[in-house]
Amino acid sequence: MLEKLESVYQQAQAELTEIRDSAALAAWKSRYIGGKGAVSQLLRGIGGLTPEERPVFGKRANEVMAALDEAYAAREVLVQDIEMAADLEGAALDVTLPGRQPAMGRLHPSTQTLRRFSEIWAEMGFSVYRSRDVETDEMNFTLLNFPPHHPARDMQDTFYTTDPDVILRTHTSAGQIRAMRELGGGGTKPIRVVLPGMCYRFEQITNRSEAQFYQVEGIAVGHNITMSDLKGTVAEFARKMYSPDAKVRYRASYFPFTEPSMEIDIECFLCGGEGCSVCKHTGWLEIAGSGMIHPVVLRNGGYDPAEWSGFAFGMGPERIAMLKHGITDIRNFWANDSRFLEQF
Amino acid sequence: MQIPLSWLKELVDIDVPAEVLADRMTKAGIETTLTYIGVPQQHIPGIQMPPSDHLVWDRERIKLGRILEVKPHPDADRLVLAIVDYGADEPEQCVTGAPNLFEYKGIGPLEAPLWTVIALEGAEVWDGHSDTPKRMILKGRPLRGIYNKSMVCSEKELGISDEHEGVILMHDDPGKPVGTPLQDVFGDVVLTVELTPNLARCYSVTGVAREISALLDKPLRMPSTHVMMAGPDISQSVKILIEDADLNPRFTAMLLMGTTIQPSPEWLQRRLKLIGQRPINNIVDVTNYVMFESGQPLHAFDYDKLVERAGGIPTIITRRARPGETVETLDGQLRKLTTDNELVCDTAGPLALAGVMGGAETEISDGTTNVLLESANWHFINVRRTMQQHKIATEASIRFSRGVHQAQAEIGVRRGIELMRQLGGGTVSSGVMDVVAKPAPRIAVTLYESEIKRLTGMAVGIKQAANILVRLQFDVTLRADSLVAVVPDHRTDISDDPVIGQADLIEEIARIIGLDNLPTTLMDETLPEQWSNVPLEREEHTRDVLVALGLQENITHRFSTPEAEALLIPRGAAGRPGLNVPAGADYVRIANPIQPDKTVLRHSLLPNILNAVRSNLRHTSHQAVFEIGSVYFRVAGQQLPDEPSRLAIVLAGPRQPDHFSRQAAPSADFFDLKGIVEGLLRGLHISAWSLKAQGGPSLHPGRSAAITIDGSVAGHFGELHPLVARAFGLPADVPVMVGEFDLERIQNAVNPLYGTAPVPTTPPVYEDIALVVRDSVPAGDLHAVIEQSGGDLLRSARLFDVYTGSSVPQGHKSLAFSLVYQAEDRTLSDAEVAAVRKKIVKAAQKAFDAQLRG
C-alpha cells in the first residue's frame, strides 16, 4: 500500500510538471487529489491494513496529499501565467469589423427643436402654454384684429371645417387671447408665455410648403414692455439658438395683431452674410415675425392698452431645422422615412 | 407691383442708388427687389443683393441711332442695308433681315425720322435666335458678300423683352440726341414691391413715391390735375344715382366728346410694358396708366352706347344686384349675381360689376368718339367678397378690395380725362359729376411724446415725430408734449380710436426712423409668476422613456379619411377605429381638403403611422417607432371638438439589428411590445395597472391585451390582426406589433412622489420552484399568488421557464420561477425559507390546484 502511495506520488509529481493548460490541470486535480482521486481511493482502502500499519500509512497519505495540494497551487499560478501570455500573444480581432448596433431611439427633429426653443425661452421667464388645434374663427382671426372678410385674411390660407366658424388654426397666435384671458387675471397680471403647437394652412404640399407645421408663438404683457425690449429679447434668443455672435436685423412688416410689426432676420450662418443660395443671396435669414401686441388684441385679452403693453413673436421650428441642417424638402418632416429621421 | 425707377424719379428726387433705395424700403416694410434694364448693378458695402445676370448695355457700343435710309441688299432678297446715324462722322451700314424694315426698303432717304438702337462691333448682346439665354459679342463678318460689323437691335437682343419679330423702331422723338448711350435713354431699374394688406395706399407709383419722399425726406411732386374744359356743362349729359351709400360712398364722372381712338404714344406704351401691361388703345391705356400712377381705378364707357340704351340722357345708377340678375363682363363671362354684388347700371340694366370688371356691352371700341369716364369709390370688403364669389382678380379690384380713399376719385377722373384729351383730342365737358353719398370721416389723432417712449422704448422728441408725420403728408399741429395729426386723404389705415390711432402713428414713426435705430434692451419688469406645465412635462418624460427603450419618434399628418381609419376594423367585425372614442363622436370634417387622403382629422394615430412603417419596411427591416399627438372627436353639443392625446407604438421586423456574428434575430413579437409597455409604465412610476386578454378588433384575438389603469381602459396592444395588416398593405411574413394608448389616463396615474426601498445589506437566498398547473391558468395570476403568499420575506419572483411535454400531464404546463428570499435585518435560516416556500406552494395549490414539480 505504502509503495503504491509512493508510486502515485511520484507519478503525480511527474505529470504535474508537464501540465501547461487549465483543462489538463483540472483533470490532474480530479485524478489525484479530488474526492474520487487516487490518494483518496488509497485512503479509503486503509481498512485493509493492520492496526500498526494504519497510522503510518495515514500520516504518509496526508503528507502526500498536502504536498500535492501545494504543488497544485503553485502549478495553477504558472498555468494561468502561461495561458494569459498565450491569450495576449494570440490571434487579434479584426477591429474593423462592424460593431453590434443596439436598437437606438431618437426624438423627431421637430421635437428636438421645440425642446430647445422652450428651454431658451424658459431661461428668459417664459412658461409654456398649449392651446387647441381646432379653433373658432373668432379666436384665430376676429379677436386678433382680422375682421371678417378683411383683406388681411388673404395672408393665411385656411382649412375650414363643415361646422360654421370652426377652422384649423392657421397660427399659434390663435392661443394668444386664451392665454391672456386665462392667465392675465382679467387684465391685472403680467404674463410671459410661449405657445408651441401644430398649425395648418391650405397650401399645396411641395418641397417648400406643408399643410401642417409647428409654430412657436411667444407673448409678454406687462406695464413697461417696449419694442426695444422685443428687439433685445429676440436677439438674446438668436444668440442662444444660433451662435453667441449672431447678428440680427429688424425690418418693418405687417401682421394684423401687432403694431408696430417687424420681421427679424439673422445674418446667414451658412455664408456669414456673403450671400448664398439658402439666403437667396441677401446674406440674411428670416427667423421670426413679431411686433408690439395690437391695442385691439390687448383689449380682447382683457387688458387696457393705455396701461399695458406687450410684444408677440412667432417662429417655425421646421424652417429653422431646415436651415441648420441643410434640409431642402419640408415633406421629410411628416413622411417619417427612417433614413431621414435616423440622421438627427 | 412693378414700378420703373425712371417713373418714380418724375415724382420725387431720388439721390441714392437703387440698391440703397430698395434696402431702405425693405427695412421700412415695403419689400423691394430690383430688375435691371441695361444699367449695371451697383455693389454697396453692407447691402447684399442677389447677383443679376442681366445685360449691361455697353455705353460706347450700344447707342441711340436714327435710320437714314434702308437700301436693298444687292445679293439677298431677305436682307437689307440700314444706314444708321449714331452721332459719328459717318453713318454706319448694318446688314439686317429685320422684317419691319422692309416697308422702307428702296424708297430713298427717309423723310420722317425713324429712331432705332444700334450695337457696334465688340458690343455684347443676347443672341436673338437662341431659345435659351445666350450672350454673344458682335464681330465683323461678311453677310452675303457685304461686310457687316454692327446691328440694329430687337428688344430681345437688348434684354428688354422676348420680342424678336423686328428691330426697335421709334417714330416719336425719344428726347435724346442720336449717339446717346442707350443706358441714358432707356436704361432703368424696375422695382418689384411686395405690398402687405396695410399698404393699400402704395398700390401706385404715386403711393410708392410718397413713401420714398418720406424716407429720403425729399419733396413729392404730385401729377397735375388741371383739366382743359371747353364743352357744355356735364350735368346736361349724364345723371348719377347712388342707392347704397355704404357700398358706393362716392361716384365721379367726366365726359370727353369727339375724341379719336388710336394707339397710344410710344412713351406711354413703353411705360405700360415696364409695369407689365399690354398697350391696347389710347383710352384703355389711359385708364390703366392713371390707375398705376394714382392708385384710383377708372372705367371708360362708350357714351353713345349709354345714350342709345337710355334713349336720351343716361342715368348711371349704382345699386345691389337683384336676385337672379346677370351681367356679361369684359372677359365674355355671363355672371350670375347675388344681392351682395354691387352693380353699375343704367335704366336699361347692369353695365358693370362695380369695382371689379366692366361690362361687354358699353366698352370702348375702335369706333368710339365720346367717352364717359367713371372714377368711383367702392366698399373694400364688398369688393373683396365679390372677387371671391366670382373668382376674378383684376388690377382694379385688387386695389379697391384693399381700400382706396374716396378723395382719390376726383384726382383720378381729372387726371384721366385730361390725358385722354391730350392723346386723342376732343372736348371735355365742363365740370365733374361728383356725388358724395357718404363723406369720408376726418380723422385727427392726438399723439403724446410719452406714448412713443412707452411703446418703442426710444425717446423721440415730439418735434422729430411731427417732422416724420409731415413727411408722410399728415397735417400736424404741434403742442408742448403732444401733437395733433390730421390723416391725409390717401390713407384708410389710421384709426380714430385714441389709443389705436396713437399706435398707428407710432408705427409710422418707428419705421421711418428705422427699427435698426431703436435701442436693444431686455425687459425691465418683475418676472410674472412662473408655473410648470405638468401635462407637457409628463408628455416629454414619456418621450424620453420611449427613446431610452429604443424607439424612434414619428410625427405624421393629423389628417386622415374615414375610409383609411375603417381599415383598422377587419371586415365583418364590430367596433370603431380609435381608442376611447366617445359615444356618438363624429369626425372633424375639412370643408376644403387639400388632398383626397386628408378629408378629416384623425380618431386614431395608427393609420398614418402604419402607412409610414409600411413605406419604411421597403428599405429597412427593423422598425420600432412611436408617435404622441392629438386625435379629434367632434362631440354633439360642443362647438369645438375634444382633442385628447394618444400614444401609438409600432414594432416590426427583427428585434435586434443584424450582425455578422450572430444569426438574424427573430421578429419582434407580443412580448417585445409588452416589455416596452412595462418599461414605459416602470419609467413613469405607474404600478397600479392590470391587463386582460384581447385588445380590440384591430388586434389578433389570441395575441393582444387591453391595459386598465384605475378601472378604465388606458390602451390596447398586441399583434396586428392579419386582416388589418393585409388591408394596410403590410407584408404578410412580418408580424406587426401595435399599441395605442390614452395618454391622459397614463399621465394621470403617474405618481411623482413614488417611494424607494433601501438597498439590502443581508445575503439573499436563491431558490427555483416549478409548479404544474392547467394550461388555462394565466401565468400572471399564478405569479400574483406567489408574490402575495410569499409575504415580506419573498423579495422577488421571476418566471424563467414555461414547459409542456412528456413529463407533465396532458393539458398541463410547468411554470418555473426563480425566487429570492431576503429579510432586511437578518440572514434567513433554512427553516425560515422552507416555511415560506411551503406557504407559497400551499397557496398555489389552493388557488390553481398547482403541484410542485420534481
Ligand SMILES: [Zn+2]
Ligand atoms: Zn447665405
